[in-house]
Amino acid sequence: MRLVRLVLINMKRQLKSPFMLLMSLIFPVVMILVINGGGLSNELGSIGTIDKSNSTHSTELIKKLSEEYSISTLEGEVEDNFNLLRENKLGAIYVIDSDFQDLLDNEEVPKIKCYRTEATSGSIMAEDIITSYVSGVMQEEVSRGLSANSTVAVIVDEEVVSKDDYKMTVLMICYFMMMGGSVIAGEIIKLRDQKVLKRTIATSNSDITILGSLFISSFIIQGVLSSLAFIILTILLKLPNNNIPQGILIIFLSSLVTTSIIVAVTRWIKNVTLASLSTVVFGIAAFGIGTFGSELDTFENIPEIIIRISVISPFTWLLKIIETGKVTVPILIISLMAIMFFTAGSFRLREFVKE
Incomplete structure (x- = not known):
């Protein structure tokens, strides 16, 4: 006491x-x-890519992105890399699906998923780069609809909040x-x-x-x-x-x-x-x-x-x-x-x- x-x-x-x-x-x-x-958060100029296509087109696209961003090549599923987003080590992660090359060859619009934190806005430029690249590959009559469809930016849920x-x-x-x-x-x-x-x-x-x-x-x-x-x-x-x-x-x-x-x-x-x-x-x-x-x-x-x-x-x-x-x-x-x-x-x- x-x-x-x-x-x-x-x-x-x-x-x-x-x-x-x-x-x-x-x-x-x-x-x-x-x-x-x-x-408090610093937006990073680094993005991650998961290339499931491993094709000529996907390699060229990643090269285009690397001209503006520091690129981290990631392995496995996107869920395995969410910590890189939560800790702001990457600004966004882009997933190129395995059918990316086939869709472009068939003049179909591919979808590239983007995972980012709610605070990240710098990935808009990356989406423009992706849209421009796909536009350049496909025929002119298809490219008219690209601005709305070539990139699907998935605004991720609470699981990826920084x-x-x-x-x-x-x-x-x-x-x-x-x-x-x-x-x-x-x-x-x-x-x-x-x-x-x-x-x-x-x-x-x-x-x-x-x-x-x-x-x-x-x-x-x-x-x-x-x-x-x-x-x-x-x-x-x-x-x-x-x-x-x-x-x-x-x-x-x-x-x-x-x-x-x-x-x-x-x-x-x-x-x-x-x-x-x-x-x-x-x-x-x-x-x-x-x-x-x-x-x-x-x-x-x-x-x-x-x-x-x-x-x-x-x-x-x-x-x-x-x-x-x-x-x-x-x-x-x-x-x-x-x-x-x-x-x-x-x-x-x-x-x-x-x-």
């Missing part, structure tokens, strides 16, 4: 801090709304949370310097109870305020393909890591400014490494060392949850990261106060 009481007292004190509310709730909401004004906006919203909230962790780290050091922690030693509470209440309250406050920011953004932005329970899980995992970093920083760095700066620098580095690491599969000949470095970022494993939907391994690894930081920062209150 003493621990619960102290946690509530610390939460009340932390909520009075304008910086805590600013960094964990107000700032993320405002910044992401501003970013969204310019569009989750890029949802992913970046969750990650940005976690990033701002880590920035807010610098405020908490500085505050704890100030409590020591102002002799507030020294006075708590005189109470009957144990060191574990006093320190535990500080960090548990930080974990809860960060998780709750950031989750509230996420829910507000989900409502305001009407994020497609969002998963609120998954997003809240990711935010609390991020809060766990952030709290453990605060423990390590306040243990080893005595200066308030340096402690805050160290937390910010770690947050920037972890965010950069994690987000870059998630895009490594889009590059060729990436050095193995870069792939290994990306594994140490908690953002890499938070992204894994979003991209794969699997939680067991990421939760385990993030928990181990938190334990590592907690262990590195473990200290006795009396020693901390005397330093």
Whole structure:
């Protein structure tokens, strides 16, 4: 009961801090709304093709498309490649059926299916290229009806809705949370310097109870305020393909890591400014490494060392949850990261106060 009481007292004190509310709730909401004004999703100049015809005409058509787009040649069924659309790695996927050559040879209009996300508009040029190519192959009297029939653009259903906006919203909230962790780290050091922690030693509470209440309250406050920011953004932005329970899980995992970093920083760095700066620098580095690491599969000949470095970022494993939907391994690894930081920062209150 003493621990619960102290946690509530610390939460009340932390909520009075304008910086805590600013960094964990107000700032993320405002910044992401501003970013969204310019569009969170970036339309890509890359399209995928599935050529089931493997004919002269289909090869020539793909060559024409490659003059305007970066082309990814895909295998299998289109459903097997939907993740490329959901994650905005491709702007659209075009499927050329096996009868494409035969229909053209018989002066019949072929149908080419296009699968794209709701936000994609750049595929209009690709459809013009396809229409022009088919028009050039067929006889003049047939080509009069091509503009309406040569391409059937299938506006795909919810299954192919992009989750890029949802992913970046969750990650940005976690990033701002880590920035807010610098405020908490500085505050704890100030409590020591102002002799507030020294006075708590005189109470009957144990060191574990006093320190535990500080960090548990930080974990809860960060998780709750950031989750509230996420829910507000989900409502305001009407994020497609969002998963609120998954997003809240990711935010609390991020809060766990952030709290453990605060423990390590306040243990080893005595200066308030340096402690805050160290937390910010770690947050920037972890965010950069994690987000870059998630895009490594889009590059060729990436050095193995870069792939290994990306594994140490908690953002890499938070992204894994979003991209794969699997939680067991990421939760385990993030928990181990938190334990590592907690262990590195473990200290006795009396020693901390005397330093």
